[in-house]
Amino acid sequence: MGEIKSAIELAMERTKNLVMDEEEKRALAVKGTESKIRAVLRRYLEDMVEKDDVEKELGEIRGDEALKRSLLADLLVEKFDIQHDNTRLLQLFHMINGGLEQSLKKELEMLQKQFAEEMEKREMIIRERIMDNLKETGITGSGIEPNIAEWDAWKEELEEVGNTFQRRVTEWKNRLKGTTD
Numbered sequence: 341m342g343e344i345k346s347a348i349e350l351a352m353e354r355t356k357n358l359v360m361d362e363e364e365k366r367a368l369a370v371k372g373t374e375s376k377i378r379a380v381l382r383r384y385l386e387d388m389v390e391k392d393d394v395e396k397e398l399g400e401i402r403g404d405e406a407l408k409r410s411l412l413a414d415l416l417v418e419k420f421d422i423q424h425d426n427t428r429l430l431q432l433f434h435m436i437n438g439g440l441e442q443s444l445k446k447e448l449e450m451l452q453k454q455f456a457e458e459m460e461k462r463e464m465i466i467r468e469r470i471m472d473n474l475k476e477t478g479i480t481g482s483g484i485e486p487n488i489a490e491w492d493a494w495k496e497e498l499e500e501v502g503n504t505f506q507r508r509v510t511e512w513k514n515r516l517k518g519t520t521d
Contacts, residue, residue, distance in 0.1 A: 346359075351385060351395075352428060365446065366449045369403065370407065372448060373401060373407060373408060373411060374411050374415075376401045377398065377401065377408065377411050377412055378415060379413060379417050380394055380397045380401075380431075381412070381416075381419070382458070384428065384432070385419065385426070385428055385429065386517070391431050391437050392430070394432065394435075395435060395481065398412070398435065409435070412435060416429060416432060416433065420448070420509065422455050422502060422506055423455075423502055426448075426452060430449060447512060448512055449508075451505065451508055451509065453506075455501070455505045458501055458505075459498070459501060462497045463494070463497075463502060466488060466491070466493050466494050466497055467486065467488055469493060469510075470488065470491055470493065470514045471484070471486065473497045474486065488510070
């Protein structure tokens with residue numbers, strides 16, 4: 341009489357000769373570590389945990405410390421956006437490799453400050469242009485406050501300045517990646 345096998349026994353029989361090589365094991369470990377670091381970083385950026393908690397959680401992730409620092413650097417670089425406030429992101433740069441990236445961090449802070457100052461100047465110019473255009477069409481008064489974010493002229497300026505600064509940020513990102521590899 342034939343033997344009846346469970347689904348688990350059948351699955352075990354079919355997979356008994358499947359074995360991962362070292363490269364596959366390493367890739368799986370890297371992916372798992374990256375996933376854990378990404379989760380910690382996401383919770384931090386969403387203001388769910390504080391910096392000290394991030395340090396503790398990252399310390400609890402098992403794996404090669406150099407790999408963890410490299411993955412963290414890649415994720416920080418990936419998350420950086422010149423057009424948004426990166427204050428919380430910048431607070432984590434000290435964890436990458438001690439003080440090595442401090443000069444790059446300062447450069448990035450300066451770059452973001454320059455971007456904000458340039459956008460402030462451009463906003464004043466665009467605001468004046470918009471007010472002049474409104475005045476020409478007969479719309480005047482002290483209560484007029486245009487929603488500058490909705491005007492095409494502002495969107496074009498934002499894109500132009502954003503592209504210029506984004507090239508500088510890309511150069512910065514490439515240099516940072518070079519220091520963590």
